[in-house]
Amino acid sequence: MRLSTVFTSLLMLGLWVISAPAQLEFPTYHTQTDFALASPGGFRTGSQGYLNPAVLAYVHQGDLVFSFSDPGDSFKTYRQVGFSFAVPNFSFNLLNEKIPGLGRITNYNLALSWGGRRSSVGLGYHWATDTIGGFERKTRVTLGSLYRPNRYLSAGLTTTLATNSRQREYAGDLALRPLGDETLTLFGDYGLQEHSSVEEGHWSVGGIVELLDGMRLTARYFDTEAFNVGVNFSFGHESVTMQSHYDAEQEHLFNSYSVRLGGRERSVIRDRYLHxxxxxxxxxxxxxxxxxxxxxxxxxxxxxxxxxxxxxxEDPAVGGMMINLSGMKINREMLWELRQELLDFQSTGKTVIMYADRLGIDEYHFASVADQLVLDPEGMITLEGYLMGLTFIKGTLDKLGLAFDEWRYFKYKSAAEALSREGMSDGDREQRQALVDDYYQLAKDDICASRSLDPAELDRIINEEVLLSPQEALDAGLIDEIARWEGEGQELLETIVGKDKKLVSSEALVNTAPPVYPYWGEPRRIAVVYALGICAMDEGIKARQLSRVIEKIAKDTSIKAVILRVDSPGGDGLASDLVAEALRKCKEAGKPVVVSQGYVAASGGYWLSMYGDVIVAAPNTITGSIGVIGGWLYNAGIKESLGMTTDHVRVGDHADLGFGIRMPYLGWQIPDRNLNAEEQAEVETLIKSHYDVFVKKVAEGRGLPADEIEEIAQGRVWSGLDGMEIGLVDELGGLSTAIRLAKEKASIPADEPVTLVSYPRKGLVNVEQFMPRLLGVDLRTGQPDVLDYIQFRLEHNGQPLLMLPLEQMEGNDLFEVLKSME
Known part of the structure; x- marks a missing residue:
């Protein structure tokens, strides 16, 4: 059921009036405000949903509240005592009150809420017990609604109905935040019993001023000329409240007090104490x-x-981070992004400590950012430099009785070289050398800057020493300490920074954080769309599904901008174009599109990117490769060596193209023949035409002349660093940079929190992870890489492809890199 339907139904039920009069048999709205600093929508979660259950949608962590009021002249007795327990969308409240000369009544309340921060509805059930003979307080139901369209306005409505009589009461409250935050809140409310005139209703108005984070002064004036003044102090996970209550003659009546334990709030006191x-x-x-x-x-x-x-x-209580790198398996592009985040963290004067046992050059590049780098006594640093290489299987195909015809018309488009050659082409060697040169220079610059090393000395270490023991690394200035991380790491922390620092988990940081969005209303939303893996219709990026997702985002008015995160080596041009066109339409619908390129966003991966308003890449991203390639794998003796034969009938001169043996168990379809001269001419025309379309679309998306794109195309891959120099990339950065730019393009202030919504939605559970345990054998192992590769080529045999080589790249299997990020 839609929230709007529920909202309307509850309001209609609340406005239902039965004409027969009745005596009031439950406490009225304004007689239940002794512990409330403001109207229900004016402060925090409005007495934990006691008066308006809809406000429970704003509870972000569990809260316990104990409240009591004195009789005005001493603490020896109390007038009221209350207890509340609240978690998101649910609360239990208890209020015990003294009836002078009669006894005590205990009121109970259970409350539920549904909805979000913009609009919510709630249901509360009240009942009571007493020590007064012959007294009967009716059980009742409260229906509530809350509407907060933005940071400035809050409006609430409640209807309270006795369950076994015709008694009704209606109440509404309105609150304003002129500055859009908690600095100043103005509020008012009005309650009316059924069959009473408007003049007989009761109201109150007031305000709350937050002098410092978590330090608030309050005042509230009632139509009876009574008034309250109060103060609230937050200490983070705890807060205390005190109010003084005065009558119409300005005579002091009593004081009320509340103590809260639970979810963290902003607090200047806590931040200074735990600085x-x-x-x-x-x-x-x-x-x-x-x-x-x-x-x-x-x-x-x-x-x-x-x-x-x-x-x-952002947390003043945090002085630093202590990071354990043991067992880390993260690709170099992600490590660069995290390194940039840590540099930003350090810019506030905070400390980064890292522990490692074994580091390669990528890992050391990342770890060098640490203020204190600790290496295990039995650890090692390997600074081997960078390499990119291929395994060529032309000879393997010859031995298997397979042949491959490479359809290559562009100098740098080398995706099929591993099947057709025994070594790199000049074009491929040139582009790969440029990539490793950029990787090396990036790491060298960063390491030398962070560790204050002479670049020539780092070159010498890499070229002459390579493997460094802990002591050698310490002597060379590559690390700061030799020690072991034991247990939770507290002992190591104390060794480095002293005993006055406490180590807490990253999960604890999240669980104890204040509300991410401290304002009223829903934060504005930005969609983060992931295009991961090969460009294919129903695997990898799953273009058929992904294009539909983007089309829905274009129509969703709550989404203010789109970030496309691309990690793809390319593949099927149709799949790439489906997604790219959906993004272009998203732009036309008025939503900014920012592209964030990850480890690789080349060929078909760049096709996905080309319509972005801004393209962001890391300096070590693999991008570009604007080109098309194809090839034909066919029988060259495997059929005969296996003793297999084929036969067919046909209609059409080319109907036998692609026909051949089907390999038992593997399921491969291996064509009997290569293309003839006529067919090859058709293929060449098709691939070149496809290439021209690719170049023109990139030119359109980048706002550049097609001849300029042609100069940097021809299938050449570029690093993100070079990509920015030649116009394929607009800015160097990672996801954080893309978020900043998306906010900027959507006219969202830089300091305003937003909600990032991830697409496509990930499933509930990965069934595959349980399969080995259920069957006693790991079914995920799969077949050898070379067979995977041959199968992939056969599945796309004869298709023009926009993709990079899928073979071994700089020692990392690209299949594995992409799979690890899914």
Whole structure:
């Protein structure tokens, strides 16, 4: 059921009036405000949903509240005592009150809410017990609604109905924040019993001023000329409230007090008391992905780490981060992004400590950012430099009895070289050398800047020493300490920075953080769309599904901008174009589109990117490769050596193209013959035509002449650094940079929090992870890489492809890199 339908139904029920009069048999709205600093929508979560259950949509963590009021002359007895427990969308409240000369009544309340921060509805059920003989307080139901369209306005309505009589009461409250935050809140409310005139209703008005974070002064004036003044202090996870209540004659009546324990609030007192006394512990073992399944998935994502670093940066109680790199398996592009985040973290004067046991050059490049780098006594640093290489299988195909005809018309488009050659072409060698040169220079510049090393000395270490023991690394100035991370790491922290610092987990940082969005209303939303893996219709990026997702985003008025994160080596041009066209239409619908390129966004991956308003890449991103390639794998003796034969009938001169044996068990369809001269001429025309379209679309998307794109095309890959110089990339950065630019393009202030919505939605659970446990054998192992590669080529036999080589790249299998990020 839509929220608007529920909202309307509850209001209609609340406005239902039965004409027969009745005596009031439950406490009225304004007689239940002794512990409330403001009307329900004016402050925090409005007495934990006691008066308006709809406000429970704003509870972000669990809260316990204990309240009491004195009789005005001593603390020996109390007038009222209350207890509240609230979690998101649910609360339980208890209020015990003294009836002078009669006894005590205990009121109970259960409340639920539905909806979001913009609009919500709620249901509360009240009942009571007493020590007064013959007294009967009716059970009742409260229906509530809350509407907060923006940061400035809050409006609430409630209807309270006795369950076994015709008694009704209606109340509404309105609150304003002229500055859009908690600095100043003005509020008012009005309650009316059924069958009473408007003049007989009761009202109150007031205001709350926040002098410092978590230090608030309040005042509230009632139509009876009574008034309250109060103060609220937040200490982070705790807060205290005191109010003094006065009658119409300005005589003091009593005081009320509340103590809250639970979710963290902003607090200048806490921040000063704990100033930089905490260090955040981060365990970086394992791989890093973009998305996780909703259940049974403890994997970490790139955004998880970015959020932890940014939250720690903004938290005055955090003095630094202590990061364990043991077992880390993260690709170099993601490591560069996280390194940039840590540099930003350090810019606030906070400290980064890292522990490692074994580091290669990518890992050391990342770790060099640390203020204190600790290496295990049995650890090692390997600074081997950078390499990109291929395994060529032309000879393997010859031995298998297979032949491959490479359809290559562009100098640098080398995606099929591994099947057709025994070594690199000049064009491929040139572009790969440029990439490793950029990788090396980037690492060298960063390492020397962070470690204050002479560049020539780092060159010498890489070329002459390569392997460094802990002591050698210490002597060379590559590390600061030799020690071991034991247990939770507190002992190591104390060794480095002293005993006055406490180590807390990154999860604790998230769980104890104040509300991410401290304002009224829904934060504006930005969609983060992931295009991961090969460009294909129903695998990899799943273009058929992804294009539909983007079309829906274009129509969603709550989405203010789109970030496309691309990690793809390309593939099927149709798949790439489907997604690219959906993004272009998204732009035309008025939504800014910012592209964030990850480890690789080349060929078909660049086709995905080309219509972005801004393209952001890391300096070590692989981008470009504007070109098309194809090829034909066919029988050259495998059929005969296996003793297989084929036969057919046909209609059409070319009907036998692609026909051949089907390999038992493997399921490969291997064509009997190569293309003839006529067919090859048709293929050449098709590929060149496809290439011309690619170049023209990139020129259109980048706003450049086609001849300028042609000069940097021909299938050449570029680093992100070079890509920016030649106009394929607009800015160097990562996801954080893309978020900043998306906010800027959508006219969202830089300091305003937004909600990032991830697309396409990840499933509930990854069933595949349970298969080995269920069957006793790991079914995910798959077949050898060379067979995978041959199968991929056969599945796309004869198709013009926009893609990079899928073979071994600089020692990292691109298949594995992409799979680890899914």
């Amino acid at each position: 930089q006394k905490r260090f955040i512990r981060v365990e970086m073992n394992g791989s890093l992905r973009y998305q996780t399944y909703q259940w049974f998935d403890d994997g970490k994502t790139l955004m998880d780490y970015i959020d932890w670093i940014q939250q720690a940066k």
